[in-house]
Amino acid sequence: MFIRWSAAVAAAILLSSPALQGASAADKPTDPQIAHIAYTAGVIDINAAKQAQKKAKNKDVKAFAEDMLRDHEAVNKQALALVKKLNVTPEDNDTSKALSKQASDKLAELDKLSGAAFDKAYVANEVAYHKAVNGALETQLIPSASNAELKSLLQTGLKIFQGHQQHAEHVAVELK
Amino acid sequence: MPGRLASIALAVIFLSISVPARAATIEITMENLVIAPAEVSAKVGDTITWINKDVFAHTATAKNGDFDVTLPPKKSATSVVKKAGTVEYYCRYHPNMKATLKIEP
Numbered sequence: 423m424f425i426r427w428s429a430a431v432a433a434a435i436l437l438s439s440p441a442l443q444g445a446s447a448a449d450k451p452t453d454p455q456i457a458h459i460a461y462t463a464g465v466i467d468i469n470a471a472k473q474a475q476k477k478a479k480n481k482d483v484k485a486f487a488e489d490m491l492r493d494h495e496a497v498n499k500q501a502l503a504l505v506k507k508l509n510v511t512p513e514d515n516d517t518s519k520a521l522s523k524q525a526s527d528k529l530a531e532l533d534k535l536s537g538a539a540f541d542k543a544y545v546a547n548e549v550a551y552h553k554a555v556n557g558a559l560e561t562q563l564i565p566s567a568s569n570a571e572l573k574s575l576l577q578t579g580l581k582i583f584q585g586h587q588q589h590a591e592h593v594a595v596e597l598k
Numbered sequence: 599m600p601g602r603l604a605s606i607a608l609a610v611i612f613l614s615i616s617v618p619a620r621a622a623t624i625e626i627t628m629e630n631l632v633i634a635p636a637e638v639s640a641k642v643g644d645t646i647t648w649i650n651k652d653v654f655a656h657t658a659t660a661k662n663g664d665f666d667v668t669l670p671p672k673k674s675a676t677s678v679v680k681k682a683g684t685v686e687y688y689c690r691y692h693p694n695m696k697a698t699l700k701i702e703p
Contacts, residue, residue: 489655489691496653496671581631582654585692592693 450566457505458512463555464498466525473529474544483541486593497579504575545594552587556580623647628656633697640679641702649674657690
């Protein structure tokens, strides 16, 4: 019990995203809620990538945005196929809402930047965002998922997002 | 007659030198973001068949620049091993996917 509580506290402290901190503190999400959160997290990164495709100047940043778009669309396509197969309707919830709100604020913030300043801010946010999503997947979403196929998709998602985090970290170093 | 035998013997020796053991084909699979086998041995001249079973694009990119194979989702590709050495490689899109190819001369 103590260990579990400390892990939750550690996760809440580590996660930079307030919305995902909320998820750690909240009650265990249900499968329809988990599906909604995971899908929303994907859509957020797709929108960020579309913005970057329009605004980025650096070729590595442009290529990174293209990779994000391709991978997150592929994950979400799988997620949609799975919820259809399981006959689950993704359920909107406070975590999804908070994530979307934060993301639209971020898009507006990045929209004011251009050139190298945009490139840096986009990549820095991609590192932080993937770190936060990975933390939430590991400590909250994967342990809470009860359906085995959903759990397995989330685990694949975690590996993909960990890869993206490393990729983003490499690009961030290149930009320095 | 002994001369003839000797020339046959020579021919046999010559053939065995000029036709080395047949090159092998080695399969390396990427599935659920895992490269398997994580470590594999090959010889110069062998063919690697890279099989991507994921719905995501991957690459097999040598850290030393020896090769860089791009694998679209659910596609395979082949490459021939050209240089001996222990080569660490990874996926450029998902750098957490790593493996080693040990190439003998």
